[in-house]
Amino acid sequence: MPKSLLIISRQAPWSGPNAREALDIVLAGGAFDLPIGLLFMDDGVFQLAAKQDAKALQQKDLSANLQALPMFGVEDLFVCGDSAAERGLDLDGRSLEEARVLTAQEITALIDRYDQVITL
Amino acid sequence: MKFAIALFSAAHAPSSRRALLFAQAALAGGHEIVRLFFYQDGVYNASGSVVTPQDEQDLPKQWRAFVSEHQLDGVVCIAAALRRGVLNEEEAGRYQRDAVAVGVPWELSGLGQLHDAVQDADRLICFGGA
Numbered sequence: 001m002p003k004s005l006l007i008i009s010r011q012a013p014w015s016g017p018n019a020r021e022a023l024d025i026v027l028a029g030g031a032f033d034l035p036i037g038l039l040f041m042d043d044g045v046f047q048l049a050a051k052q053d054a055k056a057l058q059q060k061d062l063s064a065n066l067q068a069l070p071m072f073g074v075e076d077l078f079v080c081g082d083s084a085a086e087r088g089l090d091l092d093g094r095s096l097e098e099a100r101v102l103t104a105q106e107i108t109a110l111i112d113r114y115d116q117v118i119t120l
Numbered sequence: 121m122k123f124a125i126a127l128f129s130a131a132h133a134p135s136s137r138r139a140l141l142f143a144q145a146a147l148a149g150g151h152e153i154v155r156l157f158f159y160q161d162g163v164y165n166a167s168g169s170v171v172t173p174q175d176e177q178d179l180p181k182q183w184r185a186f187v188s189e190h191q192l193d194g195v196v197c198i199a200a201a202l203r204r205g206v207l208n209e210e211e212a213g214r215y216q217r218d219a220v221a222v223g224v225p226w227e228l229s230g231l232g233q234l235h236d237a238v239q240d241a242d243r244l245i246c247f248g249g250a
Binding site: 002003005010011017018021024025028029032034042116117118119120 | 126128159160199200203230231232234235238239243244246249250
């Protein structure tokens with residue numbers, strides 16, 4: 001059985017290439033049909049903010065890539081509810097509605113379930 | 121134990137030094153390193169274009185010596201390397217750039233190599249992530 005991998009994405013979408021590069025690991029894993037999960041945590045929750053205007057920053061829109069996750073077979077998507085609350089981010093209108101909102105306790109159990117973890 | 125080592129921080133970062141020390145200790149302890157994978161700013165550790173002041177540790181040079189000596193599988197993510205201008209001869213030719221920064225013993229390849237290493241190793245050890 002293939003080993004499972006959890007990516008914890010902790011960077012805001014417009015703070016550099018980190019968020020995109022974390023997502024690329026997930027998409028590559030999905031393309032290889034590997035059991036892969038993605039957790040948005042800390043500033044990473046901003047990647048799910050609705051109505052982002054990438055053009056205003058002369059950047060490429062990351063949320064379109066996020067929408068591709070289910071198409072790549074990546075269905076284990078999670079977001080830290082506490083991180084969103086601390087930042088005043090309302091997750092009700094989040095751009096990736098497939099992402100399940102987890103408590104800190106649930107995240108501990110989640111990390112425990114995966115064979116390997118990468119935090120970016 | 122079989123280790124895969126992923127490095128995400130630039131050559132001047134303390135975490136990159138720790139990664140090298142860990143890798144050296146792993147081999148000294150009789151363990152195996154199935155692959156080194158340099159991603160994000162970690163690609164700078166494979167750059168031959170880094171010039172380190174004489175009274176500081178030249179980490180790219182030390183990585184190069186370490187990987188060569190132990191004939192390790194040292195992979196630099198090609199997409200991350202292109203973005204940061206750390207090209208090997210083949211990519212410099214492909215994109216018509218003058219500067220070649222990476223050569224032997226490093227290989228430029230895709231993220232599949234990271235996943236492959238994750239599957240192969242007992243443990244993935246990451247350095248320099250967020």
